[in-house]
Amino acid sequence: MWNYHKKLQYPIKIKNTNPKLASYIISQYGGPNGEIAASLRYLSQRYHMEDDVCKAILTDIGTEELAHLEMVGTIVHQLTKNLKESEIENSPFGAYYIDHGKGVYPSNASGVPLNLTAINVMGDPIADLVEDLAAEQKARVVYDNILTVSDDPDVNDVIKFLRQREIVHFQRFGEALDRLQSKRSMTN
Amino acid sequence: MWNYHKKLQYPIKIKNTNPKLASYIISQYGGPNGEIAASLRYLSQRYHMEDDVCKAILTDIGTEELAHLEMVGTIVHQLTKNLKESEIENSPFGAYYIDHGKGVYPSNASGVPLNLTAINVMGDPIADLVEDLAAEQKARVVYDNILTVSDDPDVNDVIKFLRQREIVHFQRFGEALDRLQSKRSMTN
Amino acid sequence: MWNYHKKLQYPIKIKNTNPKLASYIISQYGGPNGEIAASLRYLSQRYHMEDDVCKAILTDIGTEELAHLEMVGTIVHQLTKNLKESEIENSPFGAYYIDHGKGVYPSNASGVPLNLTAINVMGDPIADLVEDLAAEQKARVVYDNILTVSDDPDVNDVIKFLRQREIVHFQRFGEALDRLQSKRSMTN
Amino acid sequence: MWNYHKKLQYPIKIKNTNPKLASYIISQYGGPNGEIAASLRYLSQRYHMEDDVCKAILTDIGTEELAHLEMVGTIVHQLTKNLKESEIENSPFGAYYIDHGKGVYPSNASGVPLNLTAINVMGDPIADLVEDLAAEQKARVVYDNILTVSDDPDVNDVIKFLRQREIVHFQRFGEALDRLQSKRSMTN
């Protein structure tokens, strides 16, 4: 089980509203490569993971992705909460606004609600860990793309932190995979 | 952010395997009225909730639903981990097994992956809280239906605990809605 | 069964084309909180409703939502039928136009086709009625959001009528729920 | 707009419960070729239909499909309302029951909720009418398949009526297409 601590993993203070950027960044909340998908993938794969160290890594990273989810939601919220009506209409945020107002809803940048077909749990530790490596690569690319289109330094500072964490997770999943494969080859 | 505690909210010890029952109970993991949907609904609605007490209730229940998610996953895992091949083939668990083995994957009882179209975040505190009341009612009904088809006392004991929590959540969301409406009528 | 009467429930006469507004309003045709979803939810819940008065309310409101569906389709049609090509390209209607031309298709404002995961029928009269209360609240919010972004008086006059009907439906479902709960407590 | 008449288009009186058959027949309620999909397809295509006779055919058949929807829902309801618990568990209806009890919910025979990606409205009268011809053929095949697996004469009598109506609709859409093409070739 989890306890909540009223504190973000990394501080977020965004000064300017930006509905277009919000409509892009929501993809890391509810897009196919976003933090919900990541967290649920890892937390679901734990049950069938045969090795306790690898299981702890899944729990650990799955829990950190929940913290990232909260951060991404906070970015979207800060970018939109003080929007004026005129800003809404003249941005790609308009379509999102019709169905969700200024609420934070799990969709991708195109407004497609998250479908968990985007994640997999195979009940096979090796396949699951390679899936996780792919997940971290894909999340890293989305953060790259956000940095390409954003020029808000308050936002980019946070996105760079989140991007860096995905690289660290990629490395940890790589180590977990090595560990599992060595252990198996020793047993055989 | 959240901290993980290696402890279930309520103890689970299931003695017998039962793939059919597992294929039903997975619906409270990844079905439209399940614990993932519930948790993400409440945790996402927090950002735009105007009242701090109501926001705390959303955080609190959203966090507890994560604990329930872990419990439902544990039930499914315990019901299937020692399955023999012959048991798989002769049960509705067969179709699930092909794509996920004995892993825990977020689908409903029919094997449909969770689509977050099942939840809503409207950016309107009143609408969101009425949505939450409905969510708790629907989750309660699914637990009722599971109790109708299950005769495993180890499972039913846990399901009854989870069902009871939904009723408590329904009451808390009702109080939150009352609070918000009183506050608004005082302001106007 | 139903008979068709060649008459809108409320008259619609829109003078100006507006593809952007059309692309927003389509959400009340085929979005998760739109009139198709509402009508099908109520008409489907009728079968298992134990109380005849409540069943009649479901039939009645479900049938009225079909009339609203026809009205929303008419708004979208009137806003787009005389569009010039140049207007299409420079609006969010462009993407919709590629796949549906000037036809009226059940998608939300982002162009996502309606997935009925958005509605629920639980076979439990209490849960179904609370779901209906939430549905009416959510539809009301979408009409609020449309009014926020629209400044066409011909459109807004109709939208206000539709919004008001959702509030009336919310009250009727509230009365139905009270009735059902009183009746049950008297029986017990 | 539509008026409701408390009468089925064709009488339904099913004596025996049959959850497996119910779980198959629900496909004509909420499957990709079912009555909801058919009705919404035709009623949505009306707006952009250039010819008034063809428009009236779309309205007429679209309205009749609502009556068929009501009939299919009634079949499913009669096949399941008196089910005993033991019957639920030992049938493919079990998975459906977990999420919807004995309620009537728009899914296909596999339990997949209706996604309106299954229908199209192209804003092109010729393309729309050919789509409608295909829709009627596909609905006819599903009724054929139901007749193959059902041996309940009370059910089959109704299914044969519904199947026959699809054949009539196919003919009427064929005539509408001929009419539109003749009219166009005369104009050109």
Place this chain on the structure above:
Amino acid sequence: MWNYHKKLQYPIKIKNTNPKLASYIISQYGGPNGEIAASLRYLSQRYHMEDDVCKAILTDIGTEELAHLEMVGTIVHQLTKNLKESEIENSPFGAYYIDHGKGVYPSNASGVPLNLTAINVMGDPIADLVEDLAAEQKARVVYDNILTVSDDPDVNDVIKFLRQREIVHFQRFGEALDRLQSKRSMTN
């Protein structure tokens, strides 16, 4: 099985980048009426086609649609590969870019990933061929719509070729349907 030949069915040389147009044309890659949907529909219907000539037509057209898929992907790629960042941000391509960069991904113009609910295989040769007639009409309309909004001659030349092929396919499927119906009426 198939052999790949490193050659497009029709040459493509697009001089200018155009992200908006790319975001529209992707619909014929991964939209409900696009080339993937077409190819998979025909190649899947082959197995149960009773007549060898008709089966060969399905294989033939299904294989040609793969070539068209490659061509549509090439158009999208050429329209976007040299995009500058500033062009991305100020176009509807922005949302697509966040999740897929300049990659070619099977979605429609609104960014909705392809759901194969858009196609049908009924195991009934007549119904399948009428479905195919509808598919060709719908694909033709989408190419019409693209030509309406595009003024790039390099693109339009290719789109006109693809549009013309759909018309030829429509005729061939019409002949296949006639053949099948004559053959059946001779047998009966």
Place this chain on the structure above:
Amino acid sequence: MWNYHKKLQYPIKIKNTNPKLASYIISQYGGPNGEIAASLRYLSQRYHMEDDVCKAILTDIGTEELAHLEMVGTIVHQLTKNLKESEIENSPFGAYYIDHGKGVYPSNASGVPLNLTAINVMGDPIADLVEDLAAEQKARVVYDNILTVSDDPDVNDVIKFLRQREIVHFQRFGEALDRLQSKRSMTN
């Protein structure tokens, strides 16, 4: 473009009907880890692949997966084409039969139509290749699971061939990833 050769990559001759097994194996046709998903993933990633050798590998394997798709469809067809009605009703194939008869339709083992949310194209060669490694692992696991539940030697012989090819593809994608990373580190 592709040429069709009327020959399977590996011969298939299945003597006995088996609807249950067919309903499982269809997952490698239209499931999230099946051959359609694999082929479209690789063929779509080609456009943005910077290295010609890696691009050729994507084309090559993407084309081979089309041959595997044809093989999987053939297995399903041979397992069902001579089914008797009584066999349909008493197997999990029943639900599939209602909507698709004995046709070959792209769904997973639970009857969920393929949603291409299951695949990704990131426009980033490294991320795409790691995604491909994961895809091959997941496909291998599904073939493992099919072998667990199948005892038909005619089927298993083919499944083992297909499983072995996924392992070879995994190795080739690993080599492609190494090549790309070496090339990049030499350039930097």
